[in-house]
Amino acid sequence: MKRKIFGISILIVLGIIHPDNANSQQNENTNWNQFRGSERNGLALNASIKDTLFEGSYQMQWKKDIGSAFSEITVSGNKIYTMLSEKIDSVSGFEFVAAFDAKTGNEIWRSQVDSIFIDVDGWGNGSRSTPAVDEEFIYSFSALGKLTATTIKDGKNIWQVDFVKEFGSTRPRWGYSTSPLLVDDILIMEVGGTDSHAFAAFNKKTGEVKWTKANGNAHYSSPVLANIEGQNQIIFANGGFIYSYNSKGDTLWTYKTPVRSAMSMPVVIEQNKIFVSTAAAGFIILEINDNKPKEFLRGSTMKADYSSCVYYKGNIYGFHIAALQCISAETGEKKWTKRGFGKGSLIIVDNKLMVLSDTGKLIQIKATSDSYTEQGSFQAIKGKSWTAPSFANGKLYVRNLTEMACYVL
Amino acid sequence: MNKKLVQIITLLVFICSPFLLIAQNADEIIAKHIAAHGGAEKWDKLESVKINGQFTGFSEVKDFFSVKTSSGSYYSEYYLGQHKLIEGFDGKEGWTIDPWQEILFPRKINLAEKNVLMQKAEFFTPFYKYNERGNKVEYVGKENIDGIDAFVLKLTRVNGKTETWYLNSETYLEYKCESDWIDFARGLPSESYFDDFRTIDGLVIPFYIERTFWQRNRVTVIENIELNPEINKSIFEFPKSKEIEKLEFMSGEWDVKVDVWSGRRGDWFNVGSTSSKIDFEAVNRLRENISYEVTFPMTKILNYTYSLSTGRYKLAVFNDLYSEIDIFEGDFNNGELILDNTNVNFGSTAKEDSQKTQYTISKADDGSFSIVEKVSTDDGKSWNPAEKFTYTQKIK
Numbered sequence: 001m002k003r004k005i006f007g008i009s010i011l012i013v014l015g016i017i018h019p020d021n022a023n024s025q026q027n028e029n030t031n032w033n034q035f036r037g038s039e040r041n042g043l044a045l046n047a048s049i050k051d052t053l054f055e056g057s058y059q060m061q062w063k064k065d066i067g068s069a070f071s072e073i074t075v076s077g078n079k080i081y082t083m084l085s086e087k088i089d090s091v092s093g094f095e096f097v098a099a100f101d102a103k104t105g106n107e108i109w110r111s112q113v114d115s116i117f118i119d120v121d122g123w124g125n126g127s128r129s130t131p132a133v134d135e136e137f138i139y140s141f142s143a144l145g146k147l148t149a150t151t152i153k154d155g156k157n158i159w160q161v162d163f164v165k166e167f168g169s170t171r172p173r174w175g176y177s178t179s180p181l182l183v184d185d186i187l188i189m190e191v192g193g194t195d196s197h198a199f200a201a202f203n204k205k206t207g208e209v210k211w212t213k214a215n216g217n218a219h220y221s222s223p224v225l226a227n228i229e230g231q232n233q234i235i236f237a238n239g240g241f242i243y244s245y246n247s248k249g250d251t252l253w254t255y256k257t258p259v260r261s262a263m264s265m266p267v268v269i270e271q272n273k274i275f276v277s278t279a280a281a282g283f284i285i286l287e288i289n290d291n292k293p294k295e296f297l298r299g300s301t302m303k304a305d306y307s308s309c310v311y312y313k314g315n316i317y318g319f320h321i322a323a324l325q326c327i328s329a330e331t332g333e334k335k336w337t338k339r340g341f342g343k344g345s346l347i348i349v350d351n352k353l354m355v356l357s358d359t360g361k362l363i364q365i366k367a368t369s370d371s372y373t374e375q376g377s378f379q380a381i382k383g384k385s386w387t388a389p390s391f392a393n394g395k396l397y398v399r400n401l402t403e404m405a406c407y408v409l
Numbered sequence: 410m411n412k413k414l415v416q417i418i419t420l421l422v423f424i425c426s427p428f429l430l431i432a433q434n435a436d437e438i439i440a441k442h443i444a445a446h447g448g449a450e451k452w453d454k455l456e457s458v459k460i461n462g463q464f465t466g467f468s469e470v471k472d473f474f475s476v477k478t479s480s481g482s483y484y485s486e487y488y489l490g491q492h493k494l495i496e497g498f499d500g501k502e503g504w505t506i507d508p509w510q511e512i513l514f515p516r517k518i519n520l521a522e523k524n525v526l527m528q529k530a531e532f533f534t535p536f537y538k539y540n541e542r543g544n545k546v547e548y549v550g551k552e553n554i555d556g557i558d559a560f561v562l563k564l565t566r567v568n569g570k571t572e573t574w575y576l577n578s579e580t581y582l583e584y585k586c587e588s589d590w591i592d593f594a595r596g597l598p599s600e601s602y603f604d605d606f607r608t609i610d611g612l613v614i615p616f617y618i619e620r621t622f623w624q625r626n627r628v629t630v631i632e633n634i635e636l637n638p639e640i641n642k643s644i645f646e647f648p649k650s651k652e653i654e655k656l657e658f659m660s661g662e663w664d665v666k667v668d669v670w671s672g673r674r675g676d677w678f679n680v681g682s683t684s685s686k687i688d689f690e691a692v693n694r695l696r697e698n699i700s701y702e703v704t705f706p707m708t709k710i711l712n713y714t715y716s717l718s719t720g721r722y723k724l725a726v727f728n729d730l731y732s733e734i735d736i737f738e739g740d741f742n743n744g745e746l747i748l749d750n751t752n753v754n755f756g757s758t759a760k761e762d763s764q765k766t767q768y769t770i771s772k773a774d775d776g777s778f779s780i781v782e783k784v785s786t787d788d789g790k791s792w793n794p795a796e797k798f799t800y801t802q803k804i805k
Binding site: 337 | 465467468469470490491492555556602604617619621623624625626628
């Protein structure tokens with residue numbers, strides 16, 4: 001043990017490993033400002049991290065206790081943001097959106113946005129949704145259905161919309177879970193309200209409703225933005241349909257899907273394809289040409305539950321129930337499978353899968369369809385971990401219901 | 410033997426030979442499978458195992474332990490998410506305490522659960538002496554699964570349920586099994602994966618078992634296995650609920666003296682005797698059947714139970730003289746159970762009855778007990794004695 005510590009010390013002295021310079025290679029991505037990253041695809045490709053992950057190759061920058069929530073950590077500039085909840089007794093408490101110093105993890109401000117959601121099934125209390133950050137505001141969505149805009153400077157709530165009261169939305173069993181989508185000057189939400197209020201666009205500055213669309217209950221799959229044939233398409237998977245709208249609220253296409261009630265977010269595949277997967281029915285890939293969707297591929301080799309998949313270089317990586325799996329986006333063929341990470345989550349940094357097991361172990365894997373090639377792992381946080389990692393500025397952020405941590409890779 | 414007979418025999422052998430070959434293949438594979446697990450000789454000496462480890466359900470890793478015996482008995486305590494579950498199986502019948510069903514006392518398992526406990530009760534492989542236990546095996550063929558060449562065997566258990574097993578063709582150890590499992594007591598198909606095989610006293614055992622069904626994932630990681638420990642077989646038996654167990658003193662066969670209250674004399678006087686049998690018909694129910702005569706002959710069937718929702722004892726009395734069912738509610742304190750029907754509703758409306766009844770069941774030090782029936786005409790403000798039953802033990 002002493003020899004090992006001595007060895008690491010020598011490496012630090014020689015500058016081969018330095019806590020503040022652990023990633024000597026340049027990392028260019030600076031934001032992870034909404035659910036699954038700035039492009040909502042779970043990718044941080046313009047970053048560079050080492051090909052191995054071992055004790056000494058990474059540096060824990062900080063680790064902090066945090067109140068219960070499933071929200072991812074979003075990053076903008078030198079601050080990170082997430083949601084948390086705190087109970088004041090066994091049946092009540094509050095949900096907060098909060099800002100932290102990215103370097104120290106110290107809390108800068110917190111703003112109460114709703115009462116606490118207490119999960120009757122015991123999976124975990126508090127928010128499920130990941131807040132989105134722009135230059136001025138952070139937009140959070142509580143598990144009880146309140147959308148709130150808060151100033152990022154000082155945590156002051158500016159406007160709030162209650163989906164239950166204002167749109168007649170019914171809270172899903174496990175709480176409102178979808179994450180706000182930033183598109184230009186509007187904020188896109190799955191509302192689940194009555195009278196054509198399944199989806200809505202809000203003025204980011206005022207909370208004013210810009211448009212509403214479709215009929216459908218609030219579910220668990222967040223919307224994604226795709227650029228298909230040169231136009232922005234806002235994609236929702238809700239119930240038995242997949243919907244596409246432009247930012248003005250015009251319906252571009254609707255598709256009745258046999259892959260119903262997705263919980264994970266749709267994944268955009270290259271130019272004009274949309275991947276939707278569920279634990280029950282497997283996956284479907286739609287190909288869109290001239291705003292006309294048609295089934296490109298359907299299969300059972302990827303049954304994603306609540307954890308969203310990533311697309312990278314012709315392949316889809318994700319959790320097929322509880323097996324980490326790589327499948328071809330062209331044929332659906334299973335390329336490799338690896339068990340032992342439970343129902344984990346993943347993102348891609350550089351050209352590596354960064355997988356967080358459902359018990360808090362971080363595993364680095366080469367993002368290739370050739371074979372499962374593990375590059376190292378360590379226990380990043382302890383306990384049930386259902387929240388996917390975030391990555392910005394060379395730092396990887398992880399959290400669960402009790403703690404969050406920052407690692408320099 | 411004439412030529413025609415030879416031809417028929419030859420034809421029959423020809424027709425049957427693929428089946429003979431398949432049967433031979435299945436048994437050959439199983440023989441190598443058992444050998445890979447340490448050999449039948451080793452397994453023959455195994456009477457019981459005690460297993461400790463960690464079980465992961467809903468991503469929460471918690472300690473578990475289980476015991477199994479060669480007679481197919483099984484007992485386990487483990488956590489599923491926030492709740493602790495207990496399971497017991499004596500090889501034929503099983504029970505569980507499963508707070509997920511909002512029943513905190515032991516209950517009988519359903520058929521889907523029984524099928525799962527039969528699987529859990531296997532020491533490790535179901536192919537050990539499978540035919541002696543009435544199971545059947547069919548060789549299906551070879552398949553490449555997750556890059557592993559595997560022999561595929563179809564196992565049909567004595568209960569008619571089938572399982573598909575994939576044995577690694579190099580090691581002859583199990584890689585995967587497809588079988589029926591349960592999710593919150595409902596049956597559904599599952600896939601199990603076996604890994605981390607370790608040798609314990611010559612027996613080769615998978616220390617890692619991962620099971621998926623629907624969107625669920627369960628992982629069992631064994632940390633310690635004790636071979637042939639002493640097992641207290643009473644743990645497999647169907648336990649009673651803790652609350653109803655307090656009425657154990659009423660259980661048995663009894664001689665019963667029947668007295669009625671004489672208001673004029675201000676004392677009890679005997680009107681006869683009878684016999685009674687009281688036993689636990691279910692884990693949370695004590696049942697008595699008693700016939701006696703005061704003015705008219707009557708039979709009463711009494712069911713005592715404990716209500717988790719109210720936290721009180723309940724008594725349902727069927728009186729065949731009046732063809733009526735009455736419900737009583739009460740508490741057990743200091744060896745005495747007192748129940749009455751002053752606050753018992755039938756459905757949404759209170760039963761219109763000007764006379765209320767109270768039962769006081771008192772335990773005596775000599776093993777006997779008494780039930781005193783009192784009545785009230787002022788809604789329970791005052792009670793007047795009516796009948797008294799004194800129970801003296803026939804057989805313990």
